[in-house]
Amino acid sequence: MFSHMMVGSNDLQKSKIFYDALFDVLGAKEGIMDPKGRLVYIHDGAVFLVTRPIDGEAATCGNGMTVGFSVKSPEQAQAWHKAGIDAGGTAIEDPPGWRDGPTGRLHLSYLRDPDGNKLCSLLRG
Numbered sequence: 001m002f003s004h005m006m007v008g009s010n011d012l013q014k015s016k017i018f019y020d021a022l023f024d025v026l027g028a029k030e031g032i033m034d035p036k037g038r039l040v041y042i043h044d045g046a047v048f049l050v051t052r053p054i055d056g057e058a059a060t061c062g063n064g065m066t067v068g069f070s071v072k073s074p075e076q077a078q079a080w081h082k083a084g085i086d087a088g089g090t091a092i093e094d095p096p097g098w099r100d101g102p103t104g105r106l107h108l109s110y111l112r113d114p115d116g117n118k119l120c121s122l123l124r125g
Helices: 012-025 074-086
Strands: 005-008 039-043 046-051 067-070 097-101 104-112 118-124
Touching: 012 039, 012 046, 012 074, 074 104, 074 118
Parallel strands: 005 046, 067 118
Antiparallel strands: 039 046, 097 104, 104 118
8 A cells, every 4th residue: 555654854863873773673674875865764565764854844743643663573562662762762652562452452662763753563463
């Protein structure tokens, strides 16, 4: 359904440190800068980009927006969450763990990146 996901950043160096740490836990290579100055990650057929806004204005996080990343185990989710905090992110919402809801059993963990973008790791139970 999606071709790629992109979030804005006001400090691509901070973002690179943060996202390199997160994606390392998922087995992805570190990000590269493309010719347009965007930070690009490619892993398992997915593309994730971090960029300064094209309009020259400050990057802001989307209210109500969350970017979700698949994990393979609760242990990988915990490592993802810890790596994000250690690399400058902020823990938000409930602590990482299992939740039961109308869509089934999910293991979730939530972070905000250094620019405030909301991220989630997800494992279906």
